Amino acid sequence: MSLDSMIVTHVVDGVPVNMTLAQKNEMIRNQIVPEPIRLVMIKTRDNCQFCRNPHGDTQVSYISFSCHMGFISCPDCYDQMIETRNKWIDDFGYGSVKHLAGKDIKIRRSSGQIEDDWTLNPDDFMVFYDGGQEIVSCKKKGVDVIKNVFVSELIELNPM
Ligand SMILES: [Zn+2]
Numbered sequence: 001m002s003l004d005s006m007i008v009t010h011v012v013d014g015v016p017v018n019m020t021l022a023q024k025n026e027m028i029r030n031q032i033v034p035e036p037i038r039l040v041m042i043k044t045r046d047n048c049q050f051c052r053n054p055h056g057d058t059q060v061s062y063i064s065f066s067c068h069m070g071f072i073s074c075p076d077c078y079d080q081m082i083e084t085r086n087k088w089i090d091d092f093g094y095g096s097v098k099h100l101a102g103k104d105i106k107i108r109r110s111s112g113q114i115e116d117d118w119t120l121n122p123d124d125f126m127v128f129y130d131g132g133q134e135i136v137s138c139k140k141k142g143v144d145v146i147k148n149v150f151v152s153e154l155i156e157l158n159p160m
């Protein structure tokens with residue numbers, strides 16, 4: 001018996017279905033991966049980006065807290081949503097300065113002073129654009145101070 005014809009379980013619209021491994025692989029290949037959406041004015045029940053027949057309280061997971069952007073799932077698809085969010089962050093989070101994630105970084109304040117006790121904002125992975133320039137959100141360590149900073153400036157102040 002080939003591996004492709006082995007019977008496995010795959011959750012389709014929240015219902016476990018038995019199928020061959022080949023069929024399961026085909027379904028996964030054709031699956032459209034949801035993108036982050038704006039989490040305002042959303043249905044708080046029976047709402048999901050990952051299945052067609054959701055039941056229960058809507059779960060949310062942010063990729064940008066300040067812009068209210070992220071993913072929505074039903075309780076059954078919660079793990080899949082977290083996996084999709086983490087993959088999105090791995091692929092797209094912080095744009096060109098992903099390598100600075102989790103590190104102490106320098107930024108230039110509006111006064112012109114350079115401060116070195118900042119990090120990329122751990123609640124905000126989105127890249128914004130202003131006049132074609134990338135911008136990311138940064139956070140001062142230990143306090144609730146947020147500043148949007150041009151990526152070009154971050155690269156200049158925090159060379160590899
Ligand atoms: Zn669902």
